[in-house]
Every structure is written in structure tokens, then in C-alpha cells.
Amino acid sequence: MSEILDEGPFFHGTKADLRVGDILTAGFRSNYRPEVVMNHIYFSALLAGAGLAAELAAGDGEPRVYEVEPTGDFENDPNVTDKKFPGNPTRSYRSTEPLRVVREVLDWPRLTPEGLQDWRDRIAALRAEGTDEIIN
Template sequence: MNTTSKENAIYYHGTKADLKTGDLIEIGFSSNYGTKRKAKYIYLSATLEAATWGAELAFGEGKERIYMVEPTGPIEDDPNLTDKKFPGNPTKSYRSQHPFKVIGEVTEWTGHSEEQLKTMKEHLEKLKQQGIEAIED
């Protein structure tokens, strides 16, 4: 387990949840992805690109949002990406069982094209049909 603690790093969390500065993002709620089971981990990234995917692919009808967050405890490399898709963690994606405190919202960001979104959603659907979860705890 690679536990990370990077001081002065800016972290992002993409979602469709309507949050305010000071709110905590915590485990135990239904996941934004996969089978929507209760989340054992919460996820964040040090890249706006990864957070953009998080906002765009999250379940729900709410507005896509990207929040700047501050971990309240240790974070570790996200094995859903680093162990399978991007060795070395170039996406700077992490997870934790400790809450993230919302410290602000990114109000200006550019989403992916309709074609990119369609391709990603088709890929995730194929994985689902094969019984492969997008998020594995």
C-alpha cells in the first residue's frame, strides 16, 4: 500500500453532488459509479483531467462539479488506475477512507467532447457486461 501525503498539493474531486465550502466528502454513501454500493473509499486527484472524468461519469442528474478538496487523513494510490491502467500513477489519482474537506469549487473547466464521453461510456458498459467493476474495493 503506497500511502501518500503531499503538502501544498491541490486535490480535486469530480461529482454531481451539490456541496459547499467546509462540507466533508465521506465514505459510506452510495458510490457515484459501478453498482452504486456503499463506498468503502472516496477518490481524489491532483489533476483536473481526472476530476473532469469523475464529474462527467458520476451517476445522477445534478450539475457536473469539480471541487478542490483537502484530505483529512492519509491517501493512497488508486489501485483501480495505477495497478491496471496507468502504472506509476501519471493520473495522480488517489483514494482514502478519511473524509475530504471541500475548500472551494472549480467553476471554469472544459469537459470532454461528446465523442470522448460516448467512447468512455461504451467502454465502461462493455466492462460491466463482462462483470468487471469500474471501481474495485
């Protein structure tokens, strides 16, 4: 396991409508690549990172950010750690163990419509190049 840089709080962005105490688990289709079933559940110590994940998640629901707590071991997200960025500047993590919802965060930083479109364009460009493996 990699060195963990944070002790929390941790956040998870999604379009799912969750409640305090709900458990998030791996084993579902990726929000970004629906052909992939995820072996991990992903989260961040950065509120803005979870917000971005919520904004980009698949589905028609409202983007939501939740404070979560890992119920077991977790590691630095290797999709962005060292593979793409030295260290873990995105403070992104993953776990095969569930996350428990602590609360919904209502005051997270939202992207402008232009900023959101810029991210969608970047992801589309990565997919076109075949280098979208950093998108979970």
C-alpha cells in the first residue's frame, strides 16, 4: 500500500441521491466509462475534486458531493499518482472496501458551464487519443 497523505475529511462526487449512513461499494459500472465495472470506489480529500467528479458523472441526476469515511484500507489512486502526476497532488484515493456517507456537502465549488464543457472536451480528446485510462 502507498503512503497515505491525508487523514480526511474525504469526499465522493456522484449524481446518486444518498442518505447519511448509506454504504458505497465497488463493483458497479464506471461513471465515466460505462463499459468498465469498477473494482474500487474512488474518493478525494479535495472538495473541488469530488465536485468535478459529481459534475462529470453519468446520469441525469443533480450532481452531489458527500463527505465519506473509508471503512477499511485505501491507497493513493494509481491512475493519477505517479502515472500522470508525481506524488498525489490531486489527493485522490481508492479502496476495495466500502465508504460510509457521513453527510451531504451543500456548499461545494461548482464549475461554470464553460468550465464544465472544457472538462468534457478534454475527456473526449483523451478518449480519441486512446489515453483515457486516467478517467475512472
